[in-house]
Amino acid sequence: MTEMVRKITLSRAVRIMQNLFPEEYNFYPRSWILPDEFQLFVAQVRMVKDGDPSWKPTFIVKPDSGCQGDGIYLIKDPSDIRLAGTLQSRPAVVQEYICKPLLIDKLKFDIRLYVLLKSLEPLEIYIAKDGLSRFCTEPYQEPHPRNLHHIFMHLTNYSLNIHSGNFVHSDSTSTGSKRTFSSILCRLSSKGVDIKKVWSDIISLVIKTVIALTPELRVFYQSDIPAGRPGPTCFQILGFDILLMKNLKPILLEVNANPSMRIEHEQELSPGVFENVPSLVDEEVKVAVIRDTLRLMDPFKKKRENHFPDIYMDRKHRFPPVSDRMSSLKLQLSKLSIVRSQQLGKPLASKEEPPDSDLASASAGGASPEGHLPSICLKQVFPKYAKQFNYLRLVDRMANLFIRFLGIKGTMKLGPTGFRTFIRNCKLSSGSLSMAAVDILYIDITRRWNSMTVVHQDSGLRPGSSFGPRCTPSPVAWLFLRSHGWTTTRLAGLRGAAQPLSARKPRKPRKLLWTRRCWKVPPYSGRKEPGYGLGNNGCLTAKGV
C-alpha cells in the first residue's frame, strides 16, 4: 500500500482514470513525472502559454519519496526545475499549483481526512466524520517570484509550520494552527456555505481515488493469496490530504499510507527544553478513528469490553481522562496490528458486520457491549454509494481479467500461455484470428508495454512492480487493447502479417530479444525464422515473409 500511494504511483493511477473519465477525475492537479516526462512537461506548458499568453502558472515540485514537505519547491517556469543531479537520483512529480485556495483568517489550510480501507474484495471504504485542518502560519498571497520560497505561506505541513514563530497551539479545537475539520465546516456553514455539498464532493473524491488505486493492489494481493482460499486480508487507515479551493472544490493533494497517529505535540517550554503535551484536536479526531477501526475490524466482536475497560470511562465525555487516554491509546496502538486475520470472500453485508444503523444504536447506548462507547466516527461510503460509482470500476474489471489469466499463482506477469487462454476463453480465436496472430499480438503488447516501463530482461505483461517509479500498473496493459484499438476487428487486421505463420504449428513462444529496432523471436536452432518489426502504421509486421 505504501508503494501504491507514493507520489508517482498515485499520479499514474489517477492519470489512467483521468484519461478514461476526465470529468470525474478533475479533482487531481495536472501532474508530470520527472525525469521521464520532463520534455512532455516543457512542451505542454509551452503549448498552453502560446495559446494563452496571459496564463501565468505556478508549479509545485515534489520528490517521489518525500514526506512532510521535504524537498518541495515552487516554480514559475519549467526551466526552473532543479534538474542537475537530484532528479535522476530522486524522481519527482511536478504538479500544477492551486493558486486560489480557500483561506480562513487569511491563511491557507489543508484537510487531513482518515479513510479506512476495510476490504479490497469486496471493496469497503469508511470515512471519518471529522478530520484535521492544518494551517499555514504566514498570510497567504498568490504565488509570485518574490514569495515562492515562503514555505510558511504555501505549505500547510504541520511538521514545517510547527517551526514558525507564528504557530499557535490551542486548547480549543476551533482555533490555532491545527483545528478540527468540523470546526471549519461550522464556520463555513454560519456563512451560508452548503456544507452538505462540500462533504459529498469530498466523499466522491475519496471513493474515486480508492477506485483508481485498488486494481493494482488487488493484483498484488492475488499474486500472494490463492484465489478462493481463506487467507489473511488487510485493512489500512489512509490519510487523505485535501485542499479546498476558493470555490470550495476539493482537490486531492496526496494519500498517506501511514498517517501519523500521534496525539501529542512537542512544546518548547524554555529555549531548547521540549516536552510532549497532549494535543486535544489530535485526540478528538484520531482516538475515534482507531477506536472505530478496531471495532470494525474485529470479526468476532469478542472481548470488546477489554478494548476499552469501563474503568477508563469518564461519564461526562464518555472518554477516559486525558492522561489515562494517552496511555490507553498508546497501549492500544502498540497492539494495533495492521494485518489482521479475517476470512476472505465474506458477503458484503455480512451479519457479523454491524451496518450503519447497528453502529448508530450502539452509540446511542443500546444493549450492545459497545453501548457505552462514543458515537461512531467512521461512516461507510462504499458499498453504500456503490451504485453511483460502479461505472468507474473499469480498470478493476480489467484487473479481474488479468488476475484470472495469470496462470501460476505467485506470478504477477501474464505470460504467453495465459494470454492465449484469455483469447480462447473470450472466443476471439475462433474465426479469423489464428493462434500465431495471438502470439504476435502478445509480443506487440509486451514490446509496447516494456517500452513504457522499465526495460525488462524477459517477456510478459506485468502488473508493474509499482516499486519502481517508472513502472505502471498492470491493468494498463489491458487498456492497451482498448486504447490502441485492439478490438476484434483490429485483431483481425493482423491477419495479413500473421498468415504466413499460421500455416505452421504454433509453438510455445520463446524468450524475446531486444534488438536495436524491434523485438525478435530468436530462431529455432538451425532454422531461419522471420523477425517481427513495426510497420509504417505502427502495427506489428512479420519481416522476411
Ligand code: ADP
Ligand atoms: P508531503 O508528502 O511532502 O507533505 P504534499 O503533496 O502533501 O507533500 O505537499 C505538501 C504541501 O504542499 C501540502 O500540504 C500543501 O499545502 C502544498 N501543496 C501540495 N500540492 C499542492 C498543489 N498542487 N497546489 C497547492 N498546494 C499544494
